[in-house]
Amino acid sequence: xxxxxxxxLTLLYFxxxxxxxxGELYEFILDNDEVFDxxxxxxxxNGIHDLFDMTNITMVYREGRVYISGNSAxxxxxxxxxxxxxSRGELLKFQQGDWQPTPIxxxxxxxxxxQFVPTSLTYPVWGRHINPEDRKCVNNFGQIYHYRPFAFxxxxxxSHNMEGRHKIVVTTAAYDTSNRKRPKERCVxxxxxxxxxN
Numbered sequence: 001x002x003x004x005x006x007x008x009l010t011l012l013y014f015x016x017x018x019x020x021x022x023g024e025l026y027e028f029i030l031d032n033d034e035v036f037d038x039x040x041x042x043x044x045x046n047g048i049h050d051l052f053d054m055t056n057i058t059m060v061y062r063e064g065r066v067y068i069s070g071n072s073a074x075x076x077x078x079x080x081x082x083x084x085x086x087s088r089g090e091l092l093k094f095q096q097g098d099w100q101p102t103p104i105x106x107x108x109x110x111x112x113x114x115q116f117v118p119t120s121l122t123y124p125v126w127g128r129h130i131n132p133e134d135r136k137c138v139n140n141f142g143q144i145y146h147y148r149p150f151a152f153x154x155x156x157x158x159s160h161n162m163e164g165r166h167k168i169v170v171t172t173a174a175y176d177t178s179n180r181k182r183p184k185e186r187c188v189x190x191x192x193x194x195x196x197x198n
Contacts (some may be wrong), residue, residue: 023157024196027064028166030154031191035059035066039169039187050186051172057147061154068113068129069149078182079139079174087172089121094165102166111172112137125152137197139174153193155197162194 031037039049048054059071079085090105106121108113114120116127116135127135129150136143156162168190 014089023159025155025157026162026194027197028154028156028192028194029170030066033059033061035061035190037189037191039171039189042185042187044184045187047073047188051188052145055107064155065151065153066140067149067151068147069146071146074138074140074143074145076138076141076174076186078184079141080176081088082173082177083139083142084109084179085137085139085172085174087111087170089168089170092167092169094167099167109195138172154192163196165191165193167191 020094038045038050051074053073053075057068062068086107086109088105088107091102092099093102094100108114108120115122115137116130117123118128120127129147131146131148133146134143170188172186176182
């Protein structure tokens, strides 16, 4: 199952990378200067702050990029380094008064196995900017990720019309060594609008 999920993520990354050849350029204009929002309908949900201490990290959104520097500490309480972490990310579009799914989604049954693998979706935009000596999975409470300053591009190529309000929803869950799910899922949202770049 792990290999299958990794292949799906690799295929999705490949398909997205075809955009520059066959698509049009869109900018994802963020709603929130802090980038991340909480997910509704989840008791005691604090969004990104359930996963990381963001006190020592700086994120600045400017001209189609999010500039990131500093460090963040893993603070997912109640998980162990031996836990298996599942993760699902999906892009939804607001239309007809509600959030509708789009064809763009990705998931993995073992995030720790791919977190720092160069072919994974998260590595180019996040993992590769973490200092090599800090590269332990998010299930290591207290682990500090020191970042080399980097900029995350918010402009993307798509082969179909992406204009309009969207949100990215990422949910994560932990399973112990007996494959029992830990009590609380974690959820983070990013709201914004895709605007065609002329």
